[in-house]
Amino acid sequence: MAQPGKLSITLPEGSYELVQINTEIQRQLEANGDWNSSKNTHYITVGANPSTLRIFIKIDSTTYQVDMASSTIRTTLGFNL
Numbered sequence: 001m002a003q004p005g006k007l008s009i010t011l012p013e014g015s016y017e018l019v020q021i022n023t024e025i026q027r028q029l030e031a032n033g034d035w036n037s038s039k040n041t042h043y044i045t046v047g048a049n050p051s052t053l054r055i056f057i058k059i060d061s062t063t064y065q066v067d068m069a070s071s072t073i074r075t076t077l078g079f080n081l
Contacts, residue, residue: 007028007029007032007034009024009025009028009029011024011025011073018046018047018048018055021046021073021077022045022046022047025044025046026042026044026045029042029043029044030042034064041060042060043059043060043061043063043064044057044058044059044060044064044066045057045058045060046058046077054078055077055078055079057077
């Protein structure tokens, strides 16, 4: 059960490219109203930096946090706790 003020995002089982992961996260955020509809921008973006070959998570609002402590996707994306 999600805590008040928190949104849990679940990706359906499958094989995903990074772009598909980002698209699904942003789709779920939009469905919850957690995006800037007037500017058509998202507060959270997952992408890749080709220069460093690393994944990044960009958060464009101080209102949001990403907690991957109990998530299985953190290791898929290369984040270790």
